[in-house]
Amino acid sequence: MRYAETGYNLEIDLSRGNIERVETDPRETELYLGGLGTSAKILWERVPPEVDPFSPDNLLIFSAGLLCGTPATGCNRTIVATISPQTLLMAFSMMGGFWAPELKYAGYDKVILRGKSPDLVYIWINNDKVEIRDASHLRGKGAVETQELIQQELNEPRAQVAAIGLAGENRVYFASIEQGRSSASRLGLGAVMGDKGVKAIAVRGTRDINVAQPEKFMELCNEVMDYIQWRNEHPIPGVMPILQGLGSPQEMKVHDEKWHTENFMWGNARVRRKGFWNEDIAKEWSDTLDSMRRRLISCFNCPMTCGATIQPPDRPTYMMKCFSKLTYTMAAYADLEFGLGIAQSATEYGVDGFSTPQVMAFALELLEDGILTKDDFPGMPEDNEGRFHWLLDRIVRREGIGDVLANGTYWAAKAIGKGAEAYAHNTIKKHEQLPLKLSMLNPIYFLMYCTGEKINITQIEGQFPQAPFPTREEREAFVKDWFQVPDEKFKQYFLDWELRGENSIPFYPTPEMCCDIVDWQERMHYIDDALGMCAGLSSFPLKPPYHIHNYPKFISAGAGIEMDEEKLTEAIRRYRTLVRANNIRRGMRRKDERPPQDHWKKRFPELEEKLLDTYYEFKGWNKDGIPTKETLHALGLDYVFEEFEKRGVYSDDEDAPEQRTSAEKDKEA
Amino acid sequence: MGEKKKKIVKTIKVNADLCNGCRACEVICSAFHAQPKYSSNNPARSRIRIVRYPLRDIYVPVYAGEYTAAECMGRDKYIIDGKEYEECAFCRASCPSRDIFKEPDSGLPLKCDMCEGEDEPLCVKWCLVDALTYEEREEEEEVEEGQEEKELDIGLESLAKKYGVQELMDAVARMSMKDEGIKTVQPQE
Numbered sequence: 001m002r003y004a005e006t007g008y009n010l011e012i013d014l015s016r017g018n019i020e021r022v023e024t025d026p027r028e029t030e031l032y033l034g035g036l037g038t039s040a041k042i043l044w045e046r047v048p049p050e051v052d053p054f055s056p057d058n059l060l061i062f063s064a065g066l067l068c069g070t071p072a073t074g075c076n077r078t079i080v081a082t083i084s085p086q087t088l089l090m091a092f093s094m095m096g097g098f099w100a101p102e103l104k105y106a107g108y109d110k111v112i113l114r115g116k117s118p119d120l121v122y123i124w125i126n127n128d129k130v131e132i133r134d135a136s137h138l139r140g141k142g143a144v145e146t147q148e149l150i151q152q153e154l155n156e157p158r159a160q161v162a163a164i165g166l167a168g169e170n171r172v173y174f175a176s177i178e179q180g181r182s183s184a185s186r187l188g189l190g191a192v193m194g195d196k197g198v199k200a201i202a203v204r205g206t207r208d209i210n211v212a213q214p215e216k217f218m219e220l221c222n223e224v225m226d227y228i229q230w231r232n233e234h235p236i237p238g239v240m241p242i243l244q245g246l247g248s249p250q251e252m253k254v255h256d257e258k259w260h261t262e263n264f265m266w267g268n269a270r271v272r273r274k275g276f277w278n279e280d281i282a283k284e285w286s287d288t289l290d291s292m293r294r295r296l297i298s299c300f301n302c303p304m305t306c307g308a309t310i311q312p313p314d315r316p317t318y319m320m321k322c323f324s325k326l327t328y329t330m331a332a333y334a335d336l337e338f339g340l341g342i343a344q345s346a347t348e349y350g351v352d353g354f355s356t357p358q359v360m361a362f363a364l365e366l367l368e369d370g371i372l373t374k375d376d377f378p379g380m381p382e383d384n385e386g387r388f389h390w391l392l393d394r395i396v397r398r399e400g401i402g403d404v405l406a407n408g409t410y411w412a413a414k415a416i417g418k419g420a421e422a423y424a425h426n427t428i429k430k431h432e433q434l435p436l437k438l439s440m441l442n443p444i445y446f447l448m449y450c451t452g453e454k455i456n457i458t459q460i461e462g463q464f465p466q467a468p469f470p471t472r473e474e475r476e477a478f479v480k481d482w483f484q485v486p487d488e489k490f491k492q493y494f495l496d497w498e499l500r501g502e503n504s505i506p507f508y509p510t511p512e513m514c515c516d517i518v519d520w521q522e523r524m525h526y527i528d529d530a531l532g533m534c535a536g537l538s539s540f541p542l543k544p545p546y547h548i549h550n551y552p553k554f555i556s557a558g559a560g561i562e563m564d565e566e567k568l569t570e571a572i573r574r575y576r577t578l579v580r581a582n583n584i585r586r587g588m589r590r591k592d593e594r595p596p597q598d599h600w601k602k603r604f605p606e607l608e609e610k611l612l613d614t615y616y617e618f619k620g621w622n623k624d625g626i627p628t629k630e631t632l633h634a635l636g637l638d639y640v641f642e643e644f645e646k647r648g649v650y651s652d653d654e655d656a657p658e659q660r661t662s663a664e665k666d667k668e669a
Numbered sequence: 670m671g672e673k674k675k676k677i678v679k680t681i682k683v684n685a686d687l688c689n690g691c692r693a694c695e696v697i698c699s700a701f702h703a704q705p706k707y708s709s710n711n712p713a714r715s716r717i718r719i720v721r722y723p724l725r726d727i728y729v730p731v732y733a734g735e736y737t738a739a740e741c742m743g744r745d746k747y748i749i750d751g752k753e754y755e756e757c758a759f760c761r762a763s764c765p766s767r768d769i770f771k772e773p774d775s776g777l778p779l780k781c782d783m784c785e786g787e788d789e790p791l792c793v794k795w796c797l798v799d800a801l802t803y804e805e806r807e808e809e810e811e812v813e814e815g816q817e818e819k820e821l822d823i824g825l826e827s828l829a830k831k832y833g834v835q836e837l838m839d840a841v842a843r844m845s846m847k848d849e850g851i852k853t854v855q856p857q858e
Contacts, residue, residue: 069710
């Protein structure tokens with residue numbers, strides 16, 4: 001009997017309309033856990049670097065995490081993995097909501113899509129019954145609208161539906177997959193889904209999920225529940241409000257946006273507006289949020305109310321989460337009412353809330369500076385807000401300039417030329433980043449920005465405070481009940497970290513300490529992505545209920561796999577390395593691992609080199625960021641080494657790998 | 670004149686305005702009632718369900734009450750605060766008109782037992798947003814002397830209603846035959 005997981009994947013070949021239920025090997029679960037881990041393995045085995053993101057041979061894998069569907073609080077994430085059309089690297093993005101547990105209850109751990117359907121279809125998974133159904137009547141429908149239409153059509157309001165909107169259908173490189181109050185938004189997963197001709201996957205399940213040691217598992221769940229309650233009553237002093245508690249940043253509750261609006265950049269990640277926040281704006285924005293927000297809502301089996309249903313005037317209700325609250329507002333130099341309104345369209349179209357506003361602001365900046373001209377924007381309204389709505393409509397339809405912009409700032413700038421590249425200034429590995437521009441280089445963040453293969457800072461940071469606390473007393477108070485640390489040394493690192501002087505950034509924490517800190521933070525995200533745990537209860541907030549000490553127990557009692565901290569850490573290293581191996585095979589190297597040039601004003605090239613050298617060595621990667629033979633062998637990944645050898649990865653000169661990634665060359669041509 | 674008798678009524682008070690729609694109640698309920706306890710979970714087996722239409726802002730946790738053999742005549746619609754609810758949204762019956770509150774495999778009816786043996790129903794314990802709270806109320810009710818029906822009578826009556834008295838008697842006869850059968854294994858004198 002399999003515990004926590006179902007032991008079955010659904011393999012769907014869209015070209016031939018073939019559906020198979022395939023039993024998985026429990027030994028793989030032990031080595032790669034599940035979710036991201038086993039998906040990275042499947043991509044390694046079945047999607048060689050010659051496969052273009054929009055090739056029928058690319059896979060799109062929807063995976064429940066290993067513990068999804070068990071009573072573990074907050075374990076509800078779907079991990080979607082594929083090859084990104086934007087970065088041309090392995091992409092994975094998570095969504096909360098209700099889809100992954102439902103898939104488990106239907107009897108599957110993953111849905112693996114391959115091929116391409118000639119017509120637009122949707123997939124209906126109802127326990128054992130799986131159908132590919134016509135979706136031509138849903139063409140052009142919104143992602144939220146589609147979810148409801150399918151539920152009605154199936155007469156099954158409890159079906160959970162993951163759907164794309166117009167952006168996904170038109171293969172916009174930052175198209176999202178929307179589901180309930182969540183979305184897998186980053187890196188263009190929705191575009192791959194659209195390319196495969198799949199409008200939606202609906203799932204309904206009424207089967208049991210078993211756990212190996214019931215009493216023990218419940219005891220662990222109850223501990224987590226108790227700690228969540230305690231932690232909700234004990235916010236962390238000394239950090240900004242959204243970092244004090246658990247959950248995703250509580251953007252749907254917070255009215256005070258002084259920190260975001262004055263520290264994040266407006267427009268095309270350009271302008272910092274110090275002193276922006278004042279009483280009038282606070283009042284106006286609070287009224288806006290209060291008048292549009294109907295209810296605070298949660299994902300499956302989670303008490304944190306991180307999302308909300310939003311009802312803008314004269315628009316349908318939609319569900320919002322987190323920072324998309326402000327991204328449109330700030331890109332357009334507008335107010336919150338505009339932001340919450342346009343986000344409704346954006347959610348229906350199914351686009352990423354980070355990239356989309358930035359792409360639009362980038363286009364308008366190019367217009368302002370004469371690189372694009374009025375002729376490129378025929379029919380665009382004169383008013384600022386109208387322009388953003390107009391641009392969004394062009395992008396998701398790939399009409400005119402929208403067709404260029406739909407590939408994101410990096411590719412759009414290349415296509416436009418005339419110096420447009422300098423305006424696509426806020427990307428890493430071709431992907432738009434948070435609009436943050438800071439002064440002094442932070443060595444921890446430098447490493448995270450460079451080496452994070454989810455290519456999004458919020459998906460690697462979390463466990464270590466973002467900045468030192470001013471006084472030793474405050475630091476001592478902070479470390480007192482900091483039992484989540486994997487090792488006592490982290491407390492010392494933090495205690496000795498000062499705002500100014502010798503022990504301050506950029507030279508403290510030292511490169512060696514930074515390695516430990518980054519590795520710990522990344523490790524927690526990777527484990528969440530394999531188990532299906534929401535980062536909001538684990539890797540993202542300070543002092544979370546799930547940590548490296550109780551996770552092995554959850555896996556043992558839940559999945560029946562004997563686990564301890566050491567074995568778990570090794571498993572994480574194994575599939576984390578496999579993610580990198582997929583990317584190395586696709587040409588990613590040290591040269592790609594750098595933050596936006598203007599992210600910090602004060603840069604330290606020598607220190608930065610040293611940081612990367614030290615971190616690569618710490619990780620067991622060579623100077624170019626490639627996992628070494630010894631590292632791969634120790635993790636049981638000899639097959640990766642053999643492939644690297646065969647492909648001459650270790651002997652590459654700088655340009656060689658890029659010649660092999662045909663997709664990038666095609667686009668550049 | 671009937672005699673007044675005090676009685677403790679155990680209830681789960683539902684504040685639908687506070688519900689966040691997370692379905693933790695369904696998870697823990699089905700886990701608690703699994704055999705062995707907590708060995709599995711499956712919201713389809715839960716004795717509490719959330720009727721949930723997020724975009725219409727409808728969140729109604731409803732916990733399982735009595736089994737009913739027949740559909741009711743009702744199925745009216747209610748509009749409350751501009752939101753349209755099916756009458757069924759508030760109904761606790763395990764009933765032929767819908768599939769909730771029935772074991773998914775056998776179709777047998779499910780009924781909330783307030784998590785016997787626990788301090789409070791576990792759905793209440795797991796509802797950190799306090800949409801569900803546990804209440805024990807003392808109520809007085811009039812009991813007519815000599816009219817107290819025993820549980821067995823009530824049970825048999827409902828079975829008789831469903832299957833007919835003859836069927837029921839036949840079933841009882843069959844059951845007693847089985848018992849006889851076991852006895853015959855014993856050595857005869």
